[in-house]
Amino acid sequence: MPTETGSKVSHDTTADTSALEAEVRSTIAKGGDVKRAVQHLTLQKLSEKTHDLESLKGVMTAVIQGAGEGAEQQLKQTSSQTQASLAQITDAVAGLDAALAQLAEASKLAIEEAAGRAQKFSNEELARARTELESLEDLFLDTLKVSASAAKGAAADTLHDLLAHAKRNGTAVGIQLKGTLAVIAHQMTLVGHTQFQEGLHFTQATADLMRKIASGVLAGIAERVKPDDRSKKNADKSNTHS
Numbered sequence: 001m002p003t004e005t006g007s008k009v010s011h012d013t014t015a016d017t018s019a020l021e022a023e024v025r026s027t028i029a030k031g032g033d034v035k036r037a038v039q040h041l042t043l044q045k046l047s048e049k050t051h052d053l054e055s056l057k058g059v060m061t062a063v064i065q066g067a068g069e070g071a072e073q074q075l076k077q078t079s080s081q082t083q084a085s086l087a088q089i090t091d092a093v094a095g096l097d098a099a100l101a102q103l104a105e106a107s108k109l110a111i112e113e114a115a116g117r118a119q120k121f122s123n124e125e126l127a128r129a130r131t132e133l134e135s136l137e138d139l140f141l142d143t144l145k146v147s148a149s150a151a152k153g154a155a156a157d158t159l160h161d162l163l164a165h166a167k168r169n170g171t172a173v174g175i176q177l178k179g180t181l182a183v184i185a186h187q188m189t190l191v192g193h194t195q196f197q198e199g200l201h202f203t204q205a206t207a208d209l210m211r212k213i214a215s216g217v218l219a220g221i222a223e224r225v226k227p228d229d230r231s232k233k234n235a236d237k238s239n240t241h242s
Contacts, residue, residue, distance in 0.1 A: 008094040018022040020045050021066035024092060028070025036090045038063060038095030039102075040214070044081055047210040049205040053132055057143055060096060064147040068155040071107040075154060086158045093144065093162050100140060100173040102213055105208075107133060111187050123188055125202040130184045137174040141166060158227030 020041065027037045067089045074085040107129060114120060141163065148159035170241050 017062040025070040030192050034091035035095040038092045042099035043214040047214040051206045060143040063096045068151045089158045097172045101176040103185045104176040104180045105118040106209040107206045108183050123201040178194025
């Protein structure tokens, strides 16, 4: 790939994530249902194109930094609503987690829909997808860790607390990935016995489903992914055994 093209892609990606970061900051300033708003913003960004791990990291970083900076701005303006401002960071991270879980579920659904039409993706594509998806939760946690280290004051404390909670109780994306990776593994055992259809691309099929999710066509997926409920259940189990 020519250097000029690579530079343009890098510049465009930075511009895209900067816009997302600004939108998240604005969402924090407006208040309301921050989790749902951030989840929708993230879904829109994820549905714009196919993503590799590097671009996904950019999306995650933009959301977390935007939430932290938005909360910090509010804290500077008023100290009487500290807990409310910090709670918005929690809600924003939960929205990001939910959107990543929807990405994982879209990958699973892409395989199931293809199988329903007696079509299959190539083993090479499935292996590549499995490798990237296996890294998705760790990438989320690593990005949260880096963002927490870069933040300041109460916002940094909140992000560190969220990281500890996620490591202890799990994430929505981690829960969803278990089912998705199981489906991919099963599908890969079948691909070796049947010929896949030329022109059927896994990443494109997943991106198409993400666009449908973001537009509300597949609203059912959004309803099935509820990280708060799952986290509470895990927390309750931890409290029971402690």
